[in-house]
Amino acid sequence: MSNGDIFVGEVIGTAILILFGAGVVAAVVLDHSKAKDAGWAVIAFGWGFGVLAGAYTAAPLSGGHLNPAVTVGIAIDTGDWDQVHFYVAGQMAGAFLGAVLCWLVYFAQFQANAEDRSAQPTLGIFSTAPEIRHPVANLLTEIIATVGLVLPILAFGLTEGLGQSGTAILIVAFLVVGIGLSLGGPTGYAINPARDLGPRIAHAVLPIPNKGTSDWSYSWIPVVGPLAGGALSGLIFNVAF
């Protein structure tokens, strides 16, 4: 795949992923939304189908990684790091773009939120936050949850076949739903550095009234944890398979 196709594919695919993923949180937490208070299962399925939509779109261009942890895991597995920076650059740009699109979709709701209840925090729509702030435990949660994503992807040979198989895209989508349901409780499951950092930057720069803090003190955990989990998955895969 050409560097240009990789970059464009990852931008578009990750933008769609974040549009759906941030979108479902906005749908559940903002007032004046038909999905208000629809619950955690809706959030987990929304993120999973965001992966489906984004990977399905990006597959013919870039293979649809959408996640630096996946890209790093595959690079450790294959030993080929040549195009990693094109992947990660596309993922970061796409995650930022997707957050902007989510803000546009819920524009009237964000405005009403500021008017109805001043200082209602909005960061949770864009980025993750732990239920209990405990850096070691939070990091461990993100590492293990990311292994739960990347190791299955590596094991089934998705390194080669993701772009060609609709069945694999379905499986990865439901895998992501499962991670949300099962392992998302403590930290909100970033499991993807771009998914957390890109929208956090968007939250910081977008003109959302009364948006609250962007919580930069926590921001390193959903970057370091998933990268460590992706690398660990590559190592386990090389040893065990």
Next chain:
Amino acid sequence: MSNGDIFVGEVIGTAILILFGAGVVAAVVLDHSKAKDAGWAVIAFGWGFGVLAGAYTAAPLSGGHLNPAVTVGIAIDTGDWDQVHFYVAGQMAGAFLGAVLCWLVYFAQFQANAEDRSAQPTLGIFSTAPEIRHPVANLLTEIIATVGLVLPILAFGLTEGLGQSGTAILIVAFLVVGIGLSLGGPTGYAINPARDLGPRIAHAVLPIPNKGTSDWSYSWIPVVGPLAGGALSGLIFNVAF
């Protein structure tokens, strides 16, 4: 595919789509229904499985577009507009027919609704309405949500393969569930001009007692927005892929 097959396939497929889609809203909002108050996730899954049922049925005849936004996106992609009017005519007729079938399935509930609580509005079963009435924001929501539908369909080559692959039908069904969960909060996600306008006409003409307004002042947004989103998807696809 012959013009006749296209028309018949789109009539039957879109009728099934609307029967399921309007049906699930009736199931959730009308009294004396076993799914009363079952929530937004049920509505999103009901519409998604309506796409599955309709596309699965129409696929061998017409390829199963069921949506003028999809038809327009494919026409812009391929440059072939010859059969577009047969598709759109079938979609409009099918959407009207599906709304009538939904009314028949819930006939006793519609009658009881009028008797139990006079002037309970019923339009929400047939057509979409925004939570916050803001034409620019509503239009933007529909455009972006429709790109979230049509761009993935174009990207994965469904232009050619929809009729042949059950896996693609499954993916599109869950894609539609995802759009509902993630992007349906502000406007109820028409993302399909026929899906909104056909049942709105049915609502206007059917003898439903105390049915309330058909809200024609909003009706142009779920037509123009999805058509613009479908066209935009075709343009993005031609540039990026």
Next chain:
Amino acid sequence: MSNGDIFVGEVIGTAILILFGAGVVAAVVLDHSKAKDAGWAVIAFGWGFGVLAGAYTAAPLSGGHLNPAVTVGIAIDTGDWDQVHFYVAGQMAGAFLGAVLCWLVYFAQFQANAEDRSAQPTLGIFSTAPEIRHPVANLLTEIIATVGLVLPILAFGLTEGLGQSGTAILIVAFLVVGIGLSLGGPTGYAINPARDLGPRIAHAVLPIPNKGTSDWSYSWIPVVGPLAGGALSGLIFNVAF
């Protein structure tokens, strides 16, 4: 397929379908169940995955119809009625057997139900009942909902391919979930004469304490409606496809 394989396959497959389907209603309505009050979506998904389990099991023996309405629709389509009675006999026997298995799985709950709350009705676990008793509307609901099941199955050539394709089994399972969510509100969607009549007979004969009425006055509707819907599907299919 041999007559013996057809009969055995339909007995086993329909028994599994009813075990799961009646089971999920028992899980949601009986006290001392972990799924107590889990809601309508759980019931719709439970029945859908019951179809998946039963069809998956029966497929290599009989093709996995599990439903006289499907068998009749296929017979009208193909003109071949030779083995219909082996299918229907297996479906009826299997439906009865599945209801007995459900009673055994929830044996302690049925006993506790009788002790805790005397005369708590149990028929809803086994068979369908309308929310509003209106024979014409109820019949119409069952006919249309059955067309929503059988016409897609016929249209996609499942007449020939059901036994061979896991993807088709997945699609039919989610199609049944969709019918439950969208069209199950008024009558509880029998859409299958064996699914309703077999468990109703089991309800009548099983020694369930304080079980309540078996409601024979309604029992003809979930037999006649689905058979008419299956036949109508075959006719539509022959005309339109």
Next chain:
Amino acid sequence: MSNGDIFVGEVIGTAILILFGAGVVAAVVLDHSKAKDAGWAVIAFGWGFGVLAGAYTAAPLSGGHLNPAVTVGIAIDTGDWDQVHFYVAGQMAGAFLGAVLCWLVYFAQFQANAEDRSAQPTLGIFSTAPEIRHPVANLLTEIIATVGLVLPILAFGLTEGLGQSGTAILIVAFLVVGIGLSLGGPTGYAINPARDLGPRIAHAVLPIPNKGTSDWSYSWIPVVGPLAGGALSGLIFNVAF
């Protein structure tokens, strides 16, 4: 497949299964979790997607049984018991490991649970318990529910094809969701001796504060019932198919 690959594959796959499965119960029952009180459907889907994740990962090494009841059912079907002990040893070790990983993911929640509400029992996160303690009925429930898992797997030739087919993995995942929804009400559906016994041992030995009893008096039922159900499935399969 080599004995080493089988052992390693079953360790990794079963560890992932239990990580997801125990994880989803922790997510729903522990305080300070984003999925707190998310309900039974979330638990059933979490376990099903745990099977998807574990089987998907283990498939290329061991075929992904992850369950002694499946291994025994296949051995009775094929008559080949040579590698059964490598399967079961891997499954037991993996189930223990997965329970430890779940404890690490929810470490801060387990600590907070002990501090907030002393003696809050935690066994339900790791192992099953009946709603009504009735050994004969509980055993019967586990036997029948396990037949509902193993017989479909055998019937569709998964004995040979599980490792190769993503569609089969999807079907088995939704089959497990269905068993949870439909047959999990009375006992919490062990349907897998390793799934219950491994995490019960982990619960007994892990330093979880105020963890409550490990309930050894019930522990034989979720071992004996599933093994009997797996064996019965093999026998039914050999007679009927």
